[in-house]
Structures are given as C-alpha cells and as structure tokens.
Amino acid sequence: MEPKEFLKQKGIKITKGRVEILNILKNSQNSLSAEKIYQINRDNNININLSTVYRTLELFEEKQITEKITLNDGVFAYKLRGKTHRHYLECDICHKEVEIPCPMSQIEEMVQNTTGFTLTNHDLIMKGICKDCKKKH
Known part of the structure; x- marks a missing residue:
C-alpha cells in the first residue's frame, strides 16, 4: 500500500515528513533510532527537523504503526509493526493455555546490534501455574 494511502487509512494527516519517515522505516531491515532517521533524511537532502522525527515516531507508535524498542544503551529504536508471532503459557496443573505476544523482539534487537x-x-x-490453580493449592 502506498504510504499516503496507509496514513490516510490510519487517520493521520499526510505531510511530507511523515511520508518520508514511513518510507525510511518501510525500506529498512533493522530498527532505527530517531537520530538515524533524521540523518538518512539529511543525506537524501530532505529537510526535516529532529523534533519532527520524534513527534512522528510518537504518533506512529500511538497509532500502532511502529514498535518502540529499548536498546541496551538506553536508546530507543523503531520499526514497523509486522505480524508478530505469539507464544502460549500452559498451566502445569490444569493445562489451560494463555496466548501472549512474543517478548523476544527487544532481545532480538540487542543481539543484532551487539553481534550483527x-x-x-x-x-x-x-x-x-495459572492463578486459579495457585488459589486451590
């Protein structure tokens, strides 16, 4: 889907900066910091303020377009949300299953950034053991 159409569908006002930031995230294999996105724009002679990059990333996170990841050096990185696989917790006693989102994305980013x-x-x-079984025992 075209970035402008995607933003429109998400109820986000279309601006040149937002389209550029979305394109950068879309074309990146890795998560990117706001500073890196800002630098890519500058390298491409696109004049966007760093504060605009931060505000756009916050908006994208709010609208669940991006995922914010805290890297091991305390810097935040952003990547487009994709289909995330899920994991299941199973109770050892009653075998009830609870589905949870994968908690590994931050670890995957750390591994990639530190080891390549x-x-x-x-x-x-x-x-x-689930909470119901804990109450019984």
Whole structure:
C-alpha cells in the first residue's frame, strides 16, 4: 500500500515528513533510532527537523504503526509493526493455555546490534501455574 494511502487509512494527516519517515522505516531491515532517521533524511537532502522525527515516531507508535524498542544503551529504536508471532503459557496443573505476544523482539534487537546476527528463529519455553490453580493449592 502506498504510504499516503496507509496514513490516510490510519487517520493521520499526510505531510511530507511523515511520508518520508514511513518510507525510511518501510525500506529498512533493522530498527532505527530517531537520530538515524533524521540523518538518512539529511543525506537524501530532505529537510526535516529532529523534533519532527520524534513527534512522528510518537504518533506512529500511538497509532500502532511502529514498535518502540529499548536498546541496551538506553536508546530507543523503531520499526514497523509486522505480524508478530505469539507464544502460549500452559498451566502445569490444569493445562489451560494463555496466548501472549512474543517478548523476544527487544532481545532480538540487542543481539543484532551487539553481534550483527539477525535471528531467523527462536524457541521460548515458559512453564508455570495459572492463578486459579495457585488459589486451590
């Protein structure tokens, strides 16, 4: 979908800056900091203030277009939300399953930033006892 149409569909006013930032995120394999997005715009001779980049990223996060990730150095990075896979918690006693979003995205970003590895797969096993079973025991 075209960036302008996408923004319109999300109820966001279309501006040149927002379209440019969306295009940068769309074309990036990795998450990007606001400063990196600002630098890419400058390198492409696109005049957007750093404060505009931050405000746009906050808006995109609010509208659930982007995911904000805290990197190990305390810097925030942003990437477009994609289909995220989910994990299931299973109670050891009653075997009830609870679906949760994958909590690994921040760890994947840290691994990539510190080692250069792009994870293609991960396994996460979590075991426990649900609140109903805890009350009974």
